[in-house]
Amino acid sequence: MSGQEYLYFAKHACCELFFQNQITEWPAVNQNQVTQCVHSFLLAAFALFFLQNLSSADQRPSEIEAEKPKASISYRDLILSHKPAAFWDFQQRDHDGFRSLVQKQPVPALIRGSLDDAAAGPRPAEFPLFTANNQAAAFEPGQGFLRVVDPGEKSDLDFAAGDAITLEAWINPKSTKSGQYYYIIGKGRTNRKGVARDNQNYSLRLTGSEISFLFCTQPEKKGEKPTYHRWTSSGGGISTHSWHHVAVTYLFGKKNSLKAYIDGHAVSGKWDAGGDTARAPVVDNDEVWIGSSMGGAASSSFNGQLDEVAVYRSALTADQVASHFQHVLPGPQIDWTMIPANRVQVDILEGIPNQKSWSFRPPRLAASFTQP
Structure with missing residues (x-):
């Protein structure tokens, strides 16, 4: 031997x-x-x-x-080659927010409240796909978050039955607690005036050392409220004060279709609220929020740095997700x-x-x- x-x-x-x-x-x-x-x-x-x-x-x-290091292509070019519907890399901050790198239907992420000064994102040599000056957005609960206005009916940010979705981000939490759910990105459930409250089209959240996917399905009968369906990973191993890559894919309306990944590896989990379902999700023209939800409540807000947040109208394969996480x-x-x-x-x-x-x-x- x-x-x-x-x-x-x-x-x-x-x-x-x-x-x-x-x-x-x-x-x-x-x-x-x-x-x-x-x-x-x-x-x-x-x-x-x-x-x-x-x-x-x-x-x-x-x-x-x-x-x-295996980097022969930049992280930005790699993501764009997989055709996201929206992609915010937080590298360049305008006076009112960050622009999406997808040109087909540009949807800027606008600052509501205030964000901390830009922080260092994933960088080489530990993360060879990134540049040495890569920046991330920094969030403090209760201070501010990012909001993306829905372009309108049947936009690329709206997902209905039969639509596949991938939500993806790099996260570096300062703190996290089991039983609390901190929003990385979500559409609906903003609690804005004139918008239904139970209208979560989709969301990716952090809870303890795990990730969670949450959405609402339409009522089956008149007078009933939408039903929340929550999936949570197990054994995710996300730690504070370090960068992690997280992603979830799902085909709305199809049971047993959810897949989740942490640091390039598939993770298991279960539907711990509402159960798996083939019912259609609630979809409207509410906003997409990054870093918070429910009116910006501190209890739902992410504490730490977020980077490279992307939404796809397809379910990325395991190999595609793995290629986004290169770590030395x-x-x-x-x-x-x-x-x-x-x-x-x-x-x-x-x-x-x-x-x-x-x-x-x-x-x-x-x-x-x-x-x-």
């Missing part, structure tokens, strides 16, 4: 060892649990360090390719001169997803100390 093959199996073995012994309920831990957890982690880290050096000259081609995982940054001799430095890190894998973004350092 090659050194790289040893490393491949050791990663999984050490990962299993560490996660089986990890602390899951911090308030209830004792000294033995802490010691066991640290020992498990040090054993896993030592094994990986040793085998990584052993295998450095014998890497698998697939892993070598995964470490190299940064290597560990260790300053050996800062580690005292004859001591072990223990770093406590935040933002590690709850999954048995070493493939995650660099976590945040919460605390650090040394032991004899």
Whole structure:
């Protein structure tokens, strides 16, 4: 067996060892649990360090390719080649908002309230499809959001039974909480005067570490209210203070047609309200809002940065969605001169997803100390 093959199996073995012994309920831990957890982690880290050096000259081609930037086309051109109905990259801000890059039916995203100053969006070398000066829109709950006026009847932003849709965005949340639903993009449910309240044509939202798709179906009988149908992912692993690519595809009027993706990978989930349905969605000329809903309520507003928001009148394939997420995982940054001799430095890190894998973004350092 090659050194790289040893490393491949050791990663999984050490990962299993560490996660089986990890602390899951911090308030209830004792000294033995802490010691066991640290020992498990040090054993896993030592094994990986040793085998990584052993295998450095014998890497698998697939892993070598995964470490190299593959960008031969810009993210903007890649998205436009997949023919979105609307696409806002937030790169250039006008005095009143951001223009859509789709020329067929340009629909600007207008600022309501105020937005924070532009923030850095996904950038190389971690995200090689983007430019070094890529910008994102920054949102603060209760301060402002973006509104897109519907061009009119049967516009490219209106979706009825038989229409396929893809909603897509890059998100970098500052905060998120399970049970709360923060709007990335949605049409309807704006609570504007003169517009029906239960008129959600479609929406993509963040809840905890998951994404959620919500829409309303038309009443079957007179006097009844529209029915909300909500799908929520499970095991999404979205963390705060890091960029994630999210997308959902759906064919209105067809059961079992919803597909969702986080960071280029398909994720599972379930219809946890209203159930799956073949009924037609509610559709009208209400606005599309980015970053909020329900009158701009802080409880429904996104907190953080959004970038590359797109709406398609087609269901992108899994390969197309995967091509939008190219990621080069940064290597560990260790300053050996800062580690005292004859001591072990223990770093406590935040933002590690709850999954048995070493493939995650660099976590945040919460605390650090040394032991004899």
